[in-house]
Amino acid sequence: MTELTEIILRAKLDFINTHNPNDAVEINSGYCRHFINYVKNNYDLPDNVERVDAFDVHSWFYYEGKHYDVEHPYGVSNAEKFSVWKRITNPRLKIAVNNTKYLTKNIFN
Numbered sequence: 001m002t003e004l005t006e007i008i009l010r011a012k013l014d015f016i017n018t019h020n021p022n023d024a025v026e027i028n029s030g031y032c033r034h035f036i037n038y039v040k041n042n043y044d045l046p047d048n049v050e051r052v053d054a055f056d057v058h059s060w061f062y063y064e065g066k067h068y069d070v071e072h073p074y075g076v077s078n079a080e081k082f083s084v085w086k087r088i089t090n091p092r093l094k095i096a097v098n099n100t101k102y103l104t105k106n107i108f109n
Helices: 003-019 024-042 083-087 090-098
Strands: 050-054 058-063 066-069 072-076
Touching (some): 003 066, 003 072
Antiparallel strands (some): 050 058
16 A cells, blocks of 8 residues: 555545545545645645646546546556546546546547
8 A cells, every 4th residue: 555545545534524525436526626635735745746637627646657536545557547537528528638648538438
């Protein structure tokens, strides 16, 4: 388990208690940018953690070759594996693809 994984797991519980979403899916359905800000402002992150923003569609962390969000605290090798993309409409997916280097048009398949 990475240091970032431990932070995300702890922060998820804190965020749910203080901001009232029900679970990780709800956080990633409108609160993801707030959650990333919350983590950055309240926890000591490793130096090489990169914040990734796909415009206003989704936000996550990139760290040591993996992508992390609240639904994937253990990280995934490819950001296109995030569950959130299955819940987002194609026009918003297009915005996300056009606004980050970590997504490609393959996400539509």
